[in-house]
Amino acid sequence: MKYRKANIDDIDKLIHLRKKQLIDEGIEPTIDIDNELSNFFKNKLSDGSLIQWVVEDNEEMIACGAIIYYEFPPTYTNKSGKKGYITNMYTNENYRGKGIATTLMTKLVDEAKAGGISNIWLGASKLGKPVYKKFGFKETNEWLEFNIL
Template sequence: MESNEIIIRKAVEADSAKVWVLMRDLAVFERYIDVFAITPEIVKESGFRKNSPDFHCFVAEGNDEIAGMLVYYFLPYTAQNRPAIYMKELYVDEKYRGQKIGEQLMDALKKEAKVNNCGQIKWTVAPWNEGGKRFYERLGAKENNEWINYEWSV
């Protein structure tokens, strides 16, 4: 499939099962499948049926297949008094890689940020994911090593 046949669009409820498959594939790739608790029904409910959805999603579609997805949510309150976007997940199905689909999804997210007056897009990358780091740096993103991530399980 040629990359010009790929359409980037906002996900709709009917995409829930396909988006879930990519979320599961990402959980395998990023080595957290053992704690992955998302189901297709959770995707449908949390992303599309809630009055204020827990997340938003772009999909890359070609030949009636979802080739990739980008999941994000808004951080409404920041020190800059402008919202930011947090990109939670970016994943392109292995058979569609090398067609600039990830770049197209990131471009859609950048447009979404501008439309919503966001000052930044933030995300994290696993330290071992050298391909991911190279991809983001190629787009012009910079590593922020001023902050250290913490977690507190409750």
């Protein structure tokens, strides 16, 4: 298996994996989001705010994981204000349980360290939560969500 950073040429495959991830999480594909995903990956990969790692086996993209960088006002516990959000974690069902997600997480944490990021967070699916907890992520009650529509 080959681990590498994604680039603009990978967008179609990234869109495919993202949609598989959402369906695996139980989200019904009720609308077409291809254009929005294409724009997202194009913009974020181009400006460097998204670092997407992919895993290939025999030229097939079988897993991915990403970190998105955000900048918040500095705090006493995060002097730079920079944080990383882990997202777009997906492993093809035939490759699960082989340590791929853990290897991707290690690469993403290394990216955060290299970028001077000391705080990372994520939203975990039921399927992913055990992987992240085993890796060392802790559950908090810090986040609340408000839907305007």
